[in-house]
Amino acid sequence: MEIGDWGLVEGIVFDIQRYSVHDGPGLRTNVFLKGCPLRCAWCANPESQNLQPELMLAAHSCMTCGQFVTPCPVCWEEAGSADLRIAQLGERPFVCPTGAIHWVGERRSAGDVMAEVRRDAPFYDRSGGLTLTGGEATMQPAFAEALLRLAQAEGIHTALETSGHTQWSVFERLLPHLDLLLYDLKHVDSELHRRHTGLDNALILANLCRIADLPAPKLIVRVPVIPGFNADAASLSAIAAFVLSLGRRVSEINLLPYHTLGKSKYQALGRDYPWDDQPRLTDAEMQRLAAVVATEVAPAGTPVRIGG
Numbered sequence: 554m555e556i557g558d559w560g561l562v563e564g565i566v567f568d569i570q571r572y573s574v575h576d577g578p579g580l581r582t583n584v585f586l587k588g589c590p591l592r593c594a595w596c597a598n599p600e601s602q603n604l605q606p607e608l609m610l611a612a613h614s615c616m617t618c619g620q621f622v623t624p625c626p627v628c629w630e631e632a633g634s635a636d637l638r639i640a641q642l643g644e645r646p647f648v649c650p651t652g653a654i655h656w657v658g659e660r661r662s663a664g665d666v667m668a669e670v671r672r673d674a675p676f677y678d679r680s681g682g683l684t685l686t687g688g689e690a691t692m693q694p695a696f697a698e699a700l701l702r703l704a705q706a707e708g709i710h711t712a713l714e715t716s717g718h719t720q721w722s723v724f725e726r727l728l729p730h731l732d733l734l735l736y737d738l739k740h741v742d743s744e745l746h747r748r749h750t751g752l753d754n755a756l757i758l759a760n761l762c763r764i765a766d767l768p769a770p771k772l773i774v775r776v777p778v779i780p781g782f783n784a785d786a787a788s789l790s791a792i793a794a795f796v797l798s799l800g801r802r803v804s805e806i807n808l809l810p811y812h813t814l815g816k817s818k819y820q821a822l823g824r825d826y827p828w829d830d831q832p833r834l835t836d837a838e839m840q841r842l843a844a845v846v847a848t849e850v851a852p853a854g855t856p857v858r859i860g861g
């Protein structure tokens with residue numbers, strides 16, 4: 554396949570964040586792909602989980618525009634199910650003056666997405682670039698590969714943020730086109746992992762071990778620190794011990810503090826927030842937990858950072 558042909562590959566994108574300072578070095582263009590095999594109860598991007606586009610309603614942004622006898626928020630409540638909402642309201646996003654009701658997720662070609670990414674390229678300097686995230690970008694392997702190949706061909710730094718839950722054959726396709734892999738590690742206890750994410754961690758741990766045996770790409774392990782799940786010394790110490798068992802291959806561990814910024818999105822999707830009433834961690838608590846991890850990985854000298 555010629556490099557230009559990769560531009561024709563299509564996938565579902567639900568957001569593109571430009572000028573981001575997260576998810577990789579320098580200034581990033583973060584492309585969010587839809588679809589994820591996990592259902593983490595604390596997920597901050599619930600609109601990413603289903604592969605297909607979804608209808609969302611931010612009721613507070615509705616201005617009761619008068620185009621319809623029954624305003625969208627009232628119809629939304631009365632419909633009760635996602636299918637009925639789509640049947641009754643699916644056309645309204647195209648005429649809503651405020652964007653209160655909107656579809657999230659759009660089918661786009663890799664070439665079209667790259668045209669948007671390319672607009673940021675003058676600002677990348679030497680370290681910035683493209684980050685594929687989601688959702689779980691490996692759910693759309695051909696599209697992810699196309700984007701990475703196109704970026705690589707233009708000399709753009711490439712990163713992938715992943716839960717690690719994908720077939721090894723998908724990583725085999727993507728790894729040669731990556732400069733950086735941001736690998737989420739949520740828990741080493743398989744049963745706890747299954748209970749709170751919907752799937753056990755066997756594939757995630759096995760893939761991480763295989764990647765650690767390879768010389769590239771650069772590998773950063775990221776741990777979302779979630780109260781009620783893994784925000785305790787024993788859980789994080791066990792995760793750090795697993796990272797230590799990979800030797801010096803992991804260049805950094807990032808601890809990502811739990812937040813509730815995605816909570817309103819559940820309401821906009823017509824779903825309940827499944828991880829309620831959890832206190833946010835203080836800076837002091839995060840520092841203490843970071844110290845626990847740093848102590849565990851000290852023999853390998855792996856830096857531990859809060860945020861990422």
Ligand code: SF4
Nearest residue numbers: 615616618625649653
């Ligand atoms: S189209 Fe938009 S502004 Fe009008 S009723 Fe629906 S959500 Fe409200």
